[in-house]
Amino acid sequence: MSWTDERVELLKKMWGEGQSASQIAKELGGVTRNAVIGKVHRLGLSNRAGPGAAPAKPEPKPEPKPKAAAKPAEAEAAPAPEPKPASTPARKQIIPAGQPLPPQPSANEISPEALAKVSEVEKKAKKLSLMELTERTCKWPVGDPATDDFWFCGLPVKAGKPYCEAHVGVAFQPLSARRDRRR
DNA sequence: CCCTGATTCGC
DNA sequence: GCGAATCAGG
Numbered sequence: 353m354s355w356t357d358e359r360v361e362l363l364k365k366m367w368g369e370g371q372s373a374s375q376i377a378k379e380l381g382g383v384t385r386n387a388v389i390g391k392v393h394r395l396g397l398s399n400r401a402g403p404g405a406a407p408a409k410p411e412p413k414p415e416p417k418p419k420a421a422a423k424p425a426e427a428e429a430a431p432a433p434e435p436k437p438a439s440t441p442a443r444k445q446i447i448p449a450g451q452p453l454p455p456q457p458s459a460n461e462i463s464p465e466a467l468a469k470v471s472e473v474e475k476k477a478k479k480l481s482l483m484e485l486t487e488r489t490c491k492w493p494v495g496d497p498a499t500d501d502f503w504f505c506g507l508p509v510k511a512g513k514p515y516c517e518a519h520v521g522v523a524f525q526p527l528s529a530r531r532d533r534r535r
Numbered sequence: 536c537c538c539t540g541a542t543t544c545g546c
Numbered sequence: 547g548c549g550a551a552t553c554a555g556g
Contacts, residue, residue, distance in 0.1 A: 387549050389540060488537060
């Protein structure tokens, strides 16, 4: 297989959509993810940032002596940058039965970014049925189980987590921002 | 262990 | 230019 114009375009398209190299490779067929990555680099779009947008990070400083990052504890910082009201889509997510699927963002204050990412990811979701889930498919439930508008994300999970990157973000939101729970 | 992209280097 | 091997990370 060679990099025909069409294949390159598909590559660009998918890469632009944030698809992983392995997925792109699978889609193209006849190539490995390495080939895809290699091509991506040669095309100069290693960074998923469009041209002109990213000021990049020119770090030609021969004297690297910035600062050591100190972490007080764990949990990534979750600042609430945009006071975005964000409509409250009363999404009713009923979890099946005694399944340890703890989501349910509502209560906690999830960063708008995370939610946005989830919404975005739900478009790409594989929409798997319960039985199609595997050890490495995102088990985030979407929709109402009582209707046929119910499915699981199904995107590849990250590490040992039960969800994909995006859903991990909202599922395991470090409850640090609002921990003052005097009781 | 599964995955991700990044880089190298012989072809 | 290509991509397998390798590296570095989650």
